[in-house]
Structure formats: structure tokens, C-alpha cells
Amino acid sequence: MERRSGRWAVGTVVATLMVLVLPGIVLGAGPVPAANGEPDNDTQLSVLTPAEAAFVAKKLAMAALVGGGASARSGGGMTPSYACESDPCEGDPTWPPPGGPSPAKTLGTKARQQNNYYYCGPAAGQVVINWTRGITSGSNAGEDPTTNWRRQSKIATWMSTTTLGTGGANLAVGLNNPNGVVKPSADWIYTYADNGTMTQLHTKVITDIDGFGMPLVLATAPHVAKAGVNYLSSWPNEYPGAHHWIVIRGYDGLPGTSSPIIRYQDSSAGFGGSTGPFSDSLAVIYQVSKSNQGGHVVW
Amino acid sequence: MPIAELRGRVLRLGAAALALSAIACAPSISPPPIEPTDLPATPSSHASVPATPRPTAIDPSSIELHLLDAAYTPGGETVSAAGQILWAGGRDRWLPEIWRFVPGSPTPERIYDSNVPESIISSVVASASGYAFVEQSEPAFGGGGWRVWYLPGSGADPIQLDWGVAAEAGFPPTIAMDDERVVWAGFDEPQTGFVTRIGMAEIADIEHPRTLLERPVDKSLIWYPALEGDELWYGTIDPASDPAAQGPEYTLEKLDLSNPLAAPAPFPGTGHDFNPAVNDEFLVWKANRRGDAALNWGTLKILDRRSQELRTIPVGDANRPSMGDRFVTFEEITHSTLPVYDPVSLALANLASDRILGRPSMYGGESISGRLLAFFVQPADALAQPRIGWAILPE
Numbered sequence: 202m203e204r205r206s207g208r209w210a211v212g213t214v215v216a217t218l219m220v221l222v223l224p225g226i227v228l229g230a231g232p233v234p235a236a237n238g239e240p241d242n243d244t245q246l247s248v249l250t251p252a253e254a255a256f257v258a259k260k261l262a263m264a265a266l267v268g269g270g271a272s273a274r275s276g277g278g279m280t281p282s283y284a285c286e287s288d289p290c291e292g293d294p295t296w297p298p299p300g301g302p303s304p305a306k307t308l309g310t311k312a313r314q315q316n317n318y319y320y321c322g323p324a325a326g327q328v329v330i331n332w333t334r335g336i337t338s339g340s341n342a343g344e345d346p347t348t349n350w351r352r353q354s355k356i357a358t359w360m361s362t363t364t365l366g367t368g369g370a371n372l373a374v375g376l377n378n379p380n381g382v383v384k385p386s387a388d389w390i391y392t393y394a395d396n397g398t399m400t401q402l403h404t405k406v407i408t409d410i411d412g413f414g415m416p417l418v419l420a421t422a423p424h425v426a427k428a429g430v431n432y433l434s435s436w437p438n439e440y441p442g443a444h445h446w447i448v449i450r451g452y453d454g455l456p457g458t459s460s461p462i463i464r465y466q467d468s469s470a471g472f473g474g475s476t477g478p479f480s481d482s483l484a485v486i487y488q489v490s491k492s493n494q495g496g497h498v499v500w
Numbered sequence: 501m502p503i504a505e506l507r508g509r510v511l512r513l514g515a516a517a518l519a520l521s522a523i524a525c526a527p528s529i530s531p532p533p534i535e536p537t538d539l540p541a542t543p544s545s546h547a548s549v550p551a552t553p554r555p556t557a558i559d560p561s562s563i564e565l566h567l568l569d570a571a572y573t574p575g576g577e578t579v580s581a582a583g584q585i586l587w588a589g590g591r592d593r594w595l596p597e598i599w600r601f602v603p604g605s606p607t608p609e610r611i612y613d614s615n616v617p618e619s620i621i622s623s624v625v626a627s628a629s630g631y632a633f634v635e636q637s638e639p640a641f642g643g644g645g646w647r648v649w650y651l652p653g654s655g656a657d658p659i660q661l662d663w664g665v666a667a668e669a670g671f672p673p674t675i676a677m678d679d680e681r682v683v684w685a686g687f688d689e690p691q692t693g694f695v696t697r698i699g700m701a702e703i704a705d706i707e708h709p710r711t712l713l714e715r716p717v718d719k720s721l722i723w724y725p726a727l728e729g730d731e732l733w734y735g736t737i738d739p740a741s742d743p744a745a746q747g748p749e750y751t752l753e754k755l756d757l758s759n760p761l762a763a764p765a766p767f768p769g770t771g772h773d774f775n776p777a778v779n780d781e782f783l784v785w786k787a788n789r790r791g792d793a794a795l796n797w798g799t800l801k802i803l804d805r806r807s808q809e810l811r812t813i814p815v816g817d818a819n820r821p822s823m824g825d826r827f828v829t830f831e832e833i834t835h836s837t838l839p840v841y842d843p844v845s846l847a848l849a850n851l852a853s854d855r856i857l858g859r860p861s862m863y864g865g866e867s868i869s870g871r872l873l874a875f876f877v878q879p880a881d882a883l884a885q886p887r888i889g890w891a892i893l894p895e
Binding site: 339425426427428429430431434435437438439441442459460462467469470471472473474475476477478479480481482484485488491492 | 573574575576589590593594595620622667668669670671672747791792793795796797817819831833834835836862863864865876878880883885886
């Protein structure tokens, strides 16, 4: 078991009991920092093979069609804003459907408690991997092999997680591990990318969730001081300097609609935030990510 | 280790602890239908009140919104209390200062500046009897360390009411205050076992705070106290409930402060109830969907304590309700509205106006006491710091 594993917290059960069962470990742990799961200056995006780049280009083309539906295909919708020079930019001919993407969709992912202050990346990855592997247990314990596809600590090794956290490109590598996610298509790959504009982040979310049934992992500064409305609901108090990964699992509202909502899961109970399912407006989600090193997503 | 609930023991905190020591407007929204309720009668301090004529719905265009100078940036929430607007502020990323603005005064006033390093004042409340606040500082209090302070007035020395460590919980206490009492709900992690507790200090006996309720954290996680006379309401999460799939249940409870030996009275709500706000006529709380975390957005329920009519405020995703003399306000998930709900006329009005900043805006930190509405507003299309706003609502 990881040191300080099993935090008790709002919305958690197993974590609570683990702490109480192992007070010696917990009490000897010393000060507990806020979740800080991503290194500073984590701006090195995924380095892609030509095949992977082609898949990303395909997804970007699909994302560019979001909001325009079938009409976009005929030239009447949103103008693609991504560079596109080859066949992959034709996208997936089956999505979005003629009527456009689903106006709202949320994946049935199950939250997991991060083992320690720097394990939000592995915890987020565990949620994603469990989802693709059909793991439906509501237990949020990250080290229980009976309720997870792989232990959180194992996923951390795939992601090269250190006490500095998990870099976005490494997080993507961990998800892409052969024992990681079940790919929805043969060419599927998770990559660490810039969010782009708010609309571009929104269309990435819609493409992955509605087009592929896959969650995303977003880098955030969950609650900086003087943020106003721009903080995660799962982090009601200020924690200056925290970098934090969350799982984006759903959306409600397409581009052009009033105040779209993003559904996510947090893992950070005991480290400044909470563990469980939460929602916030797209505008807030975009800003808390932008506040974190410019805004990046694993999608 | 298991700790028996300490209800009724009314512990005095040790001396050692102390030593450690409108503009454009949206149309009003039609009221929702009355919901049938199976909720039991909730005691009210006004058992029999003659019917009064229903007031007319608020006219948003009649409400004047004011903004403070942009130099005054709220570090966290804005709080309306005792005729003033309060917020924590400060330099860089820390929040060691408490500020207030009294409508009618020329400028805001800093009433406290903590000398504690890396101080974050996470909550501040007030009444006619002074102020109370919660402070965190890792260098001074240790990781997860917190203090609850009473501040008699601007420039006065604070009096420590309680202290603890919530390193594992990760959350500082939440707090409430009226003219007679300060109460707080939080977490502490002594070697004898981790607990959640409610503390109280009476203003007339401020040097002798007491613990009203203490439970092990595997039984209860207590948040968000709310005072109304001798009633103390709060939300409690049962970590052991529904462990299989959908997450724990959370409910409201009430303590009778006139009978501190009595057991807490559970409030039979939906099983996913949190964030109470109360006055002598109405109880408002947030009811979430099963499976949602307690801190997530939910639906606001409002109970008329005399008629026992239960209604739903017609906003899909709301949080942190606050109640004044007549109106209820709250945050809503899109932050695109500045909502006030009148539980008597049953009208929901949106006071938001893009004219306040001259561009599309987002609103948060809504808080009411008496007739004073406090909030902050910031541009919707840019990463910019919030500005503090306020309005005087009709009687």
C-alpha cells in the first residue's frame, strides 16, 4: 500500500475506512500537501508517429464538424480550424451523424480515490482504463485488484509518475499501454495536446465522448486565489499552486448553445479536493485548465 | 479508534488549545407548482403567524447594482452579513486580510491583517457582535492546520476559539455566526482518532468555547452550520452508507441550542441533502441526485416552516443557498445569472446585466443577509479577476 493511501473524504467510503484502520501509517505521514499531480512546465506535447498523427488529424477533422452536423460536411457549418492536409482529414464518415452529435452525453465512469498527493494522473487513468475494460465497481479504492483492471500504483509505473506528478505526454503513454485502455478503433491513440480555444476544447470533448465513447483527462489549476467563479466545484477552497488532473466524462450542450456543462470526476479527497462526480460550466472548466500552464488535455 | 459520540457532554476546549493558540433584466420566472410533501412538521419559532398579503414579485429593473472599485478583489467568496460585505483578500496568492464594505461608506475598509505566514482566510462571517473567521497556514499551523478566531471589531486582537488539523480531510471548518453565538463544523485528526465536530462559542462567554457534537469520521462528516435562534442546522455525510456503488448519503440535522443535552434531530429529506440556510419562516437546502458528491451542484428545496409546503426553486443546478429577510440567493452552474428567489411571491428573478461590466459576465459568491445582496462578477470571455458587487433588495 502506498504511504498515505486511502484518504477519507467527502463522497468516499472505502478511503475513510482504510485511514481508520491504519492510523499509524496515516498519523506518521506528516503534513499532507494538496494534490499536485503534474510537473511545472509540462508543455512537451506527445511526439507522434505518422500513423498516430494521422489519427489525431482525423479526430481534429471530426471535431471541426461538431456543431455543424451534416450541414458542415456540405460546407454550411463550422469552418475547420485545424491544419489538415491529407486523407485523415476526411474524418470518420460515420460521425457525427446527419442529425449532429448527441446534445448531451455522459459516460458511466466510476471515480477512484488517488493514493497520494501526486497520483491524480494515475487515478484519472485508472478511471479511464476501468471504463474501457467494463469495470463498473463503485468502490473508489485504487489499490484493490478485485475492483480495478490494474492497481493505481501499476498504472503509475506505466505513466512514469514521480513525486512531481505525471506529465501529460506520459499520462497518454500510460493510457496507451497494451494493458491500458481497450481502443474503440484500431487506430485509436491518446495524445497530450493543447486545449485550443474554448470551442475547440468543447469539440474535443464531444468528439471523444460521443464519437468514440472515450473519456478525456484534463490538466487544471483547480482553485487559485482570486479566481472568482473559475474553480472546480470539487475544490471549494483555495489551494495556490496546485496542478491537478481530472477525468472529463460528459457534456450537456453543443457549441452555440447557452452555457454548456461539462461532467467530470475528481480523485482528490484529502488533498484539497473531493472524490466523485461533479459538473461545472464549460467556461469554468476551460479557464481552470487555461490557468494551468496554458491549458492541456489528454484526448 | 472508535469514539463514542460526545453528544451531551458539551466539552470545554482546553486552556492549552486556547493558548496554542439592475439594470437590464430577465423576466421573472413563473413559480413552480406546490409539491406534495411527506416531511414532518418542522418546529418554527413562530408557531402561528397571521396570513399576510402576498407581495408583488421583484422587478429586476428596479434594483440598482453597484460595483466596488476593481482594486478590491475578493480572494474567495463574498459574504453579506450584518449590513456589510465581507471578503478575504491580500497580496500575491495568500489571503491574510479581511475586508468589509458598508453601503453608504466611501470606501472599503481592511479590518484585519494576519501576521501568520502564508495565511489563507477561508471563511469569514459577521454579526452585530463582531466577526469570526477560519484561517489556514501550513508554516504556522502545520499541514492541514486550522484555527477559528473571533474578532470583536476592526483593529481588535482576535481570540482563538478552536484549532485542529485536517490534513487528511483536506478541508478547513465551515462557520456561522449570529449576535449571540459563533459555531463551526470541521475535522480534526488527533492520535486518539479522527473526528468531525461542531464547536460553539457564546459571545457573552467567548473565552470558553465548547464542543457540542463530536463523531468519528467513519460515522459522519459535518459541514455548513446555519443558525436561526436556538436552532443549529448542518449537513452531515454518512461515509458508511451505500458503499457499493452510488456513493454515500448526506442529510441535514438540527441541534436545539436551548437544550444542548438533546440528541440531534435528523431532517427527513431526500437522502442527498446539504447546504442548509434557514430563517424563522423558511428552510432552504440543496438536494442532489443519487450518486452525486455532496459538494456538487443540485436542486434547491425550500420548506415553508409554517404551512409545511415544500417547493423547488426552478433552477436546475444550484449551490450554496443564502437567505435574507425576504429573498434567497444562490450560485447557479452557468454563472450567467444573478438569481434572487422570493419564497412568498414565488418569483425567481435574474438581476444579471451585461451592462454592469459592459460585456458578457459571470456571477458568483451570491450572499444575502437582511436586504443586502453581495456578489462578484467577472468577464465571461476572459481570464480576469472578479469585482465585488452589491444591491439593496426590496423589503
